[in-house]
Amino acid sequence: MNLAIRLKLSTMMFLEFFIWGAWFVTMGTFLAQAFSATGVQTGMAYNTQAIGAIVAPFIIGLIADRFFAAQKILAVLHILGGVLLWFAASSADFDSFYPYILLYMLLYMPTLALVNSVAFRHLPDPTSQFAQIRVLGTVGWIVAGVVIGNFGWESKNALHYTFQMAAVASFGLGVLSFFLPHTPPAANQGPASLRSILGLDALALLKDTRYLVFFIASILICIPLAFYYQNANLFLNAVGVESAATKMSYGQVSEVLFMLLLPMFIVRFGIKISLLVGMAAWVLRYVLFAYGDAGDQLWMLILGIVLHGICYDFFFVTGQIYTNYKASAQIKSAAQGLITLATYGVGMLIGFTLAGVISDKYTVEGAHAWFNIWIIPAAIALAVMVLFLLSFKDEKVRADQIQH
Structure with a gap:
């Protein structure tokens, strides 16, 4: 290059x-x-x-x-x-x-x-x-x-x-x-249509029962995800963790490390196990936040942060790989756009709204009941994980099929 x-x-x-x-x-x-x-x-x-x-x-x-x-x-x-x-x-x-x-x-x-x-x-x-x-x-x-x-x-x-x-x-x-x-526009673009702009051609993927289960689970798992983005830094500062933003960057470090392991894990254990590991990490992270503190239990908060690599890579990156694997060549881009709109759009919209309501419900005179605020998304993530475990039939993919 x-x-x-x-x-x-x-x-x-x-x-x-x-x-x-x-x-x-x-x-x-x-x-x-x-x-x-x-x-x-x-x-x-x-x-x-x-x-x-x-x-x-x-x-x-x-x-x-x-x-x-x-x-x-x-x-x-x-x-x-x-x-x-x-x-x-x-x-x-x-x-x-x-x-x-x-x-x-x-x-x-x-x-x-x-x-x-x-x-x-x-x-x-x-x-x-x-x-x-x-x-x-x-x-x-x-x-x-x-x-x-x-x-x-x-x-x-x-x-x-x-x-x-x-x-x-x-x-x-x-x-x-x-x-x-x-980087000019691609040549020979046809007339724009609402269907093509929104990538609705990719809705054909939802006729596949396996992908439909994954799609629904992706939206639902974004509900507890929103609690982390919205509350984690506020929580860490509130309980007295020093340099909270710096410590939260440990999550991105782990993201890089687990990204390297992910392709081998998918080939060895399959899509279903990879996605379940990601969901289980969300449950564990919120339980750690619920019971951790800035004193003797600080390790629980740090571990919860470091789990970000598994939370994100094993669910969201695996999901992108799975979407690419399931989509035909003609709708690969549309399919990625659709799953992004569903997760970061619809799922997060629900999640941030619920996180705000829950935070207010468990805040009295400026003091947050953090155990309640974290145990609720843990329960939601656990419910989604069980639903996915019971509903999704696994698919094995080869190494050459997981390239973006």
């Missing part, structure tokens, strides 16, 4: 996920510190991700895929996003903060597909090279957490700096995007 292109694509991925990790992890703590936000308000703020995931196919399908070069759309979205993040940092209250973050996520979520599109188009061998580029995104997320922890912004009630840091990085990526390799 051309070294200059490799460096540009790697920097693109690093900044793409540095920006997201810079504010998303600690937003719940920021809202509590800056605005004394309720659980429902925090859920609304995190739900902007789900809304963005639902709207993203329209932006990609109607604009980026048909009329403009991907790198130019990426540049414009990130420059506008930088402006919105900067204003979000200086918001006086939740009512003024929310419109900025909603508009921002409507612009940011489509960029996740755009960076992949740019990378895939310019890698000579995407199957073997994409992971080498994409891992820089995980490194970016880790670095963001380390920076926040080292500056002590959580303990100093100074988390508005996270949005400013993300804004500067967003401006930087916006400028860099103009210098990325030219």
